[in-house]
Amino acid sequence: MTSTVHRQPQGDEPQSATPEPAATGRSWQGVRALLVRMHFYAGVFVAPFLFVAALTGLLYTLAPQLDQLVYGDKLTVERVGETRRPLAEQITAARSAHPEGALASVTTPSGPEDTTRVVLSVPELGDKQRTVFVDPYTAEVQGELTTWWGSTPLTTWLDDLHRNLHLGETGRLYSEIAASWLWVVVAGGLVLWLGRSRGLRARSVRGVLLPDRTARGVRRTRGRHAATGVWLAIALFFLSATGLTWSQYAGERFGQLLDAAKGRAPELDTLLPGATPPAEDEHAGHGGHGGAADGAGEADADPAGFDAALRVARQAGLGGTVDIAPPADASSAWVVAQGDDVWPVHYDQVAVDVEKGEATARARWADYPLLAKLSKLGVQGHMGVLFGVVNQIVLAAVAVGLMLMILWGYRMWWQRRPTRSDRSAPFGKAPARGAWRRLPLPVLIxxxxxxxxxxxxxxxxxxxxxxxxxxxxxxxxxxxxxxx
Known part of the structure; x- marks a missing residue:
């Protein structure tokens, strides 16, 4: 004769969906029951989106190292020299090797071993550019790549994989769903884990931060799942918030918030003193790599102007790597923008009148509104460039931890399945419905x-x-x- 043991729910395990329990009146236990049910459903149906986002994000964190592995002969010089050649000489070499398109901008090396990047606007490339890599010490061209806002083809591919799975605008829905639900799942899990009342260990700091090694079965899996979530909670909240800022729909709402709070970054005034403003449709201004030349039919700016603009920018205090863009028209100034992403960041910009050799306007990072600063730094941290290799390591650890949490969550679902011969099932049942009927009225209101x-x-x-x-x-x- 075989005996049957009815396993009772342990700690914060969800109750079985059938039979549905009768309502016991409104109480705060209804809040917990609702959180259990929402956490369960979000874990089951949204977790695949989160897993894909974590996996593709993990791959993206390796982009700088992969770039060096694949494009190292273009990104870095073979031998570091003592003196760099003038930008005009490097630009002339790049244009001799690649006369197509028009000169859009030049990015100075970020380190002694890095090459100079001469960016060309080529109409047939659409929103991408052709970047020519020049040895700053010898002015020799080391190669070219089709780039997107300064990113190599490999980084661009990984970025598209993480953002939209190479499915275009429709694919962006997956990443926005993941970012939208990530903080909800994490917050609900924290409340459930911290609010359990099973024994003294559950209420101790050790019981919150570390799983119980003596536990077995579903309790052991739940402990690993929850403790890992506690350790990663702040990082996951950060990734969720920063991911939403440039998402498709929530990003639009965030933009409206910035406008309402006057939290946009200040725009650099590129109009030369005394000049007449051009019509709005004549040019769209400096956009990073747009510059003045959007078509192959326009003449390049004088290469010597890049050296003059750089000299004025250095005198104005702009150090490190900078992006230099020629004027969009006769009434506009040259634009020199810092691009130091590693903390402490440097994002100052100056407008330069090359003929007079002076800076006509400046946009300082210190003058950015708080929301603009947080938004900018959040994006850089999300991309893994804010603190260099340390930022990459942290993001990689968070991505791996999130994937483990998801796998442990599914394992709990499987471990809670009925195993009796007369009531077997491949997975555990959902928590009982109807929890909202037991919510206190203030919570509903x-x-x-x-x-x-x-x-x-x-x-x-x-x-x-x-x-x-x-x-x-x-x-x-x-x-x-x-x-x-």
């Missing part, structure tokens, strides 16, 4: 408008959450009819 506002700020979160609710209601109605 405050929570419903808050969820609506959140759905407006994060549209994909709102749409997917509404989808979960509709499907859950439909499944509940079908189940109730079958039971009846």
């Amino acid at each position: 405050v929570g419903v408008p808050a969820v609506v506002a959140l759905g407006w700020a994060l549209p994909l979160l709102g749409v997917t959450l509404l989808g979960f609710v509709v499907v859950d209601i439909a499944v509940g109605l079908v189940h109730r009819r079958r039971t009846t």
